[in-house]
Amino acid sequence: MDSESESQTAGQTTLGSATNSTTQGSASTSATATSAGSSATESDSDGTSASSGTTASSDSATSDDSATEGTGTTTGGATATTGDDTTTTGDGTTDGTTTDGGTTTGGDVPDFVADCDDDPDNPVIVTVEPNVTARFPTIVSGLAASSDGSIIEVCPGTYNDKIEVTIDVTLRGAGADKTIINGGGFYFKLGNGEAVVEGFGFTNSNAKVPSGWNISTSGAISVDDTYGEQEKLTIRDCRFFDNSAEYGGGVHVDGSNNGGKNPDIYIENSVFEGNVVTAEGGAIASYGRVHIKDSVFISNQARTGGALALSYGCTGLSACDITNTVIRKNHTTGTGQYEGGGGIFIDDCGFQCLSGLKVTNSDLGFGAAEENTDYQGLPEDVLINDGGAPWNRYGWYYNDVSFTCSNGTCTMP
Numbered sequence: 001m002d003s004e005s006e007s008q009t010a011g012q013t014t015l016g017s018a019t020n021s022t023t024q025g026s027a028s029t030s031a032t033a034t035s036a037g038s039s040a041t042e043s044d045s046d047g048t049s050a051s052s053g054t055t056a057s058s059d060s061a062t063s064d065d066s067a068t069e070g071t072g073t074t075t076g077g078a079t080a081t082t083g084d085d086t087t088t089t090g091d092g093t094t095d096g097t098t099t100d101g102g103t104t105t106g107g108d109v110p111d112f113v114a115d116c117d118d119d120p121d122n123p124v125i126v127t128v129e130p131n132v133t134a135r136f137p138t139i140v141s142g143l144a145a146s147s148d149g150s151i152i153e154v155c156p157g158t159y160n161d162k163i164e165v166t167i168d169v170t171l172r173g174a175g176a177d178k179t180i181i182n183g184g185g186f187y188f189k190l191g192n193g194e195a196v197v198e199g200f201g202f203t204n205s206n207a208k209v210p211s212g213w214n215i216s217t218s219g220a221i222s223v224d225d226t227y228g229e230q231e232k233l234t235i236r237d238c239r240f241f242d243n244s245a246e247y248g249g250g251v252h253v254d255g256s257n258n259g260g261k262n263p264d265i266y267i268e269n270s271v272f273e274g275n276v277v278t279a280e281g282g283a284i285a286s287y288g289r290v291h292i293k294d295s296v297f298i299s300n301q302a303r304t305g306g307a308l309a310l311s312y313g314c315t316g317l318s319a320c321d322i323t324n325t326v327i328r329k330n331h332t333t334g335t336g337q338y339e340g341g342g343g344i345f346i347d348d349c350g351f352q353c354l355s356g357l358k359v360t361n362s363d364l365g366f367g368a369a370e371e372n373t374d375y376q377g378l379p380e381d382v383l384i385n386d387g388g389a390p391w392n393r394y395g396w397y398y399n400d401v402s403f404t405c406s407n408g409t410c411t412m413p
Contacts, residue, residue: 109199109237112174116155123155139163139171148193154200160184165195173199176239176271181205181220189224194232197221201239202250218252218285219245219275225254225263225288236268240275240283248285249275249300253313262313263288271296272307280345281309282330288313293323297330297343304338304383305345306330306372310357314346319356328365330372332380340393341383342372346405357405366399382410 114125122135124142128150136142139161142152148168156178165171165188173179180201188195202220220243225231240250250272253265265288272283273296282300284290290310297307307330314320327343334340343364346357364381365371371379372395379395384405394410403412 109172109175112153112172112199114153114155114174116174120155123157125153125155127151127153143169154179158182163187164189166190168193168195170196170198171200172196173201175199176201176237185220185222187222187224188231188233190231190233192230194234196234196236197238198234198236199238201241203240203242205240205243218247218254219243219249219277221251222248223251223253223263223265223288231263232266233263234266234268235270236266238270240270240272242273243275245275245277246279247277248281248309249277249283249302251284251286252281253284253286253288253290265290267292267295269294271298272300273298275300277302279303280311281305281307283307285309285311286313287311290314290320292321292325294325296326298326298328300330302332303334304332304341306332306342307344309341309345309347311347314356321358321360322362323360325362327372327381328363328370331375332373333375335375338385340374340380342374342379343381345383347385357410359404360402361400362402363399364401371395384408384410 116123119135122137124136124139125133126136126142126146127133128145128147134142134145136145139152139154139159140163142154143163143165146152146167146169150167151170151172153172154174156174158180160183161181162184163186165186168190171186176199178201179199180203183204185202185205186197205220220240221233221235223231223233235251243249245252251265251267253263265284265286267284267290275282277285279285280302282302282305283297284307285305286309290308290313300307302309307327310320330343332340332342344357365379368379372381374380380393382394382405384392384394385408392408392410401412403410405411
């Protein structure tokens with residue numbers, strides 16, 4: 001980690017400002033996301049509305065038990081829409097807007113309880129045990145004072161911390177349109193531990209950390225599990241937009257490819273939009289088991305696996321699963337025989353052909369304007385390595401679709 005000065009104040013350890021600077025902004029001004037357009041508005045479950053501060057274009061996408069698309073096509077879960085339609089969650093919370101070039105937001109974070117007005121110069125609040133808290137100027141310094149089980153709450157603002165996480169913690173932002181990581185990233189090496197990231201927006205990010213770990217090939221969040229340990233990371237209510245990398249513009253999981261244990265990654269109520277990589281997994285590239293629900297993947301790009309590249313970790317039927325999720329308008333640029341998979345690329349045949357992916361009640365686009373495509377612009381939702389040549393390619397052309405991929409083949413119920 002960066003060198004920091006340390007002082008003791010009234011029994012509270014306060015670390016001096018880290019090399020990585022933090023820019024603190026107010027809730028109303030800190031969440032400048034990207035493109036201009038109409039304002040996105042968030043609504044709490046009690047029906048009270050508050051302006052999110054995030055700008056959006058005309059189209060919208062969110063999660064819902066039942067959402068409508070276009071002229072009434074029904075999908076399950078988080079849903080992208082065209083035209084001027086807007087969908088919201090069943091409890092009234094707007095958790096995302098997605099458009100052609102528009103912005104996206106994750107959901108509210110009901111567990112965020114920090115008093116951000118009390119000490120604006122120290123916007124990072126660490127709870128080490130119930131009723132024992134301390135405040136810090138940066139995420140880096142707050143993490144340095146944390147221990148297993150700590151909760152680190154980060155007030156609204158824009159931050160560029162690049163941090164290495166090796167303990168079991170919860171990192172909690174005030175909301176994906178309020179607490180923004182711009183140019184920074186989180187790197188997790190948890191061993192057999194587990195951590196939670198919720199309520200952050202990530203943009204222009206990579207997860208290379210000050211200690212010198214060479215992981216600049218990955219995007220906003222990187223998980224190092226190369227020794228086959230059983231770690232667990234949950235990402236919820238987050239937004240990943242306009243990140244770039246070689247692998248996994250939003251999330252990169254480096255697991256075991258030799259039959260060892262692989263990490264479990266849970267993605268919930270999150271949005272990935274406009275992320276671009278030069279190799280695999282525009283939004284997520286993973287060697288672990290991936291479990292995704294109520295999320296949106298739109299307009300991401302890669303050479304292979306425009307939205308998702310799942311390799312080796314999905315061993316065994318349904319070892320990876322996607323539920324109530326939108327995967328639309330993602331694109332691949334690879335021209336080779338073994339490149340493509342505009343929506344999802346599954347490669348599990350390096351050692352054994354036991355790929356397992358279950359997709360339930362999800363939206364993979366309907367019609368040319370919404371499809372996931374290959375380099376020629378042709379529909380291609382799934383590319384799966386079956387251990388031979390050519391690999392199997394699928395274009396489902398459906399909303400509210402369910403299918404299972406196993407042993408190199410995808411089938412619908």
